[in-house]
Amino acid sequence: MDILKEKHIPRATIQRLAAYVQVLENFARDNVEVISSNPLALASGVNASQVRKDLAYFGEFGIRGVGYPVLSLIKAITASLGVDQEWRMALIGVGNLGKALLNHDDFRARGFNITAIFDCDPFKIGEIVHGLEVRCTSDLPRLVLEAGIEIGIITTPPERAQRAAEHLVNAGLAGILNFAPARLHVPEGVNVEYVDFFDHLYTLAFKHSRQD
Amino acid sequence: MDILKEKHIPRATIQRLAAYVQVLENFARDNVEVISSNPLALASGVNASQVRKDLAYFGEFGIRGVGYPVLSLIKAITASLGVDQEWRMALIGVGNLGKALLNHDDFRARGFNITAIFDCDPFKIGEIVHGLEVRCTSDLPRLVLEAGIEIGIITTPPERAQRAAEHLVNAGLAGILNFAPARLHVPEGVNVEYVDFFDHLYTLAFKHSRQD
Incomplete structure (x- = not known):
């Protein structure tokens, strides 16, 4: 997650990460526990290869052939953006x-x-x-x-x-x-x-x- | 104003034009009748050369060395965007x-x-x-x-x-x-x-x- 230690993250990246969090929270509300990149891409309106590229930074959370644990991924993204605090x-x-x-x-x-x-x-x-x-x-x-x-x-x-x-x-x-x-x-x-x-x-x- | 007859105007251009309308309306509210590109640029948060380039399309309204009549420019921009109707x-x-x-x-x-x-x-x-x-x-x-x-x-x-x-x-x-x-x-x-x-x-x- 060290990428996000950089000072300048493009605005567009922050927008996409914010969209993923929104979508992941909707999945969490529906009790979905694990999500793969395709449905996440579809729900976020971002193309699948971009989603995979973005989430590669959070790769340690992905389980090959299974997907990302929804709650852990929300936590990882918000922590990286520094928005997991009050x-x-x-x-x-x-x-x-x-x-x-x-x-x-x-x-x-x-x-x-x-x-x-x-x-x-x-x-x-x-x-x-x-x-x-x-x-x-x-x-x-x-x-x-x-x-x-x-x-x-x-x-x-x-x-x-x-x-x-x-x-x-x-x-x-x-x-x-x-x-x-x-x-x-x-x-x-x-x-x-x-x-x-x-x-x-x-x-x-x-x-x-x-x-x- | 024929530029805006094109089907695809970049999103960023629409955003700038929307910002100009907002700023021009604020000037109009303060009874400013004519505005030159520099104060418009400053108030819009867009650099002056970009403002001049954007407004070149509405050039017929500009009076050299004087500026743009505020109300006419609002009308011209909103008409071009098709937002002057109900x-x-x-x-x-x-x-x-x-x-x-x-x-x-x-x-x-x-x-x-x-x-x-x-x-x-x-x-x-x-x-x-x-x-x-x-x-x-x-x-x-x-x-x-x-x-x-x-x-x-x-x-x-x-x-x-x-x-x-x-x-x-x-x-x-x-x-x-x-x-x-x-x-x-x-x-x-x-x-x-x-x-x-x-x-x-x-x-x-x-x-x-x-x-x-």
Whole structure:
């Protein structure tokens, strides 16, 4: 598993490994204990030779002619990505989308815990949402330290996203997951991932227009 | 704008064009009327020469030494992508995430209207959410025809996503936006876009682990 000790793994590889974990978890839910590369390829939408190549890194887990033990493979992949530990996250913007994410059981199930929530709306501050108290962003730096928060999530309207990003960066966070439809300016060394619904909708709409 | 008449535009190009639209809309909201390529590049996180190359296709809108009129450029890009019309969408899975999307004003503002919503939970059927009645998926084929629905959205739990996809495909839809953390099997010719939060979280976590 030493490949993943390297600093730069291509984004596409991480995407495939994330897809395998998703698929393996579905198999685990159906009580499948051992899986060979072909059904894993089919379920992941990745071609079989790529799957075998990717999983060669985890080869010690494969049993020739039988396949990979599902649970061990999930563990090996998540350990290699460094995502087998608990990650604590702060969320800014407790609107509908923020609340939906707070209710998304899969975050917690995969070790990504939202442990503090923030909103600038004075009517929301103090409200309890999913067991967490909505706080003013001025409390962010203190809570990041106290709760060991490492990732920030932005679910504000687009016009407030940049401000939210600045709060997160000033509190010392270097990883941001941005759901707001706005591009962010952050200092070098801060990683932003954009969850962009419209990019996907535009792709579908564009392909559909071309098929007619 | 004839470039975009081609059938295959690289995914990366669509992503950049979607990002420009987002950024241009932010400028429009701030009442900026004309923009040159440098600030557009900075705000989009794309390098300036790539922006100029992409926008050369829309060159007739640029005024040398002045820039691009913001609103006309938005119109030109969205028209070229075929996303300047109304798109009607059906959503399956009226849980927290489904409700959050129904409340997401940006969908409607950009012409993507969720016009019918479905859930298999008998306790939800008949409920009114955001002005729409939750219906049984057996009504899907009829409603797709009657309402001119072209895109399906899946916001079910992962174990129900494949079933939802089959309902959408059987109702004649060829474009699916899947928010459930599960890979889908669909017939050739059906396009699936995955909005995968974990792919992004894994990327952030992986980069963070490597920085320590």
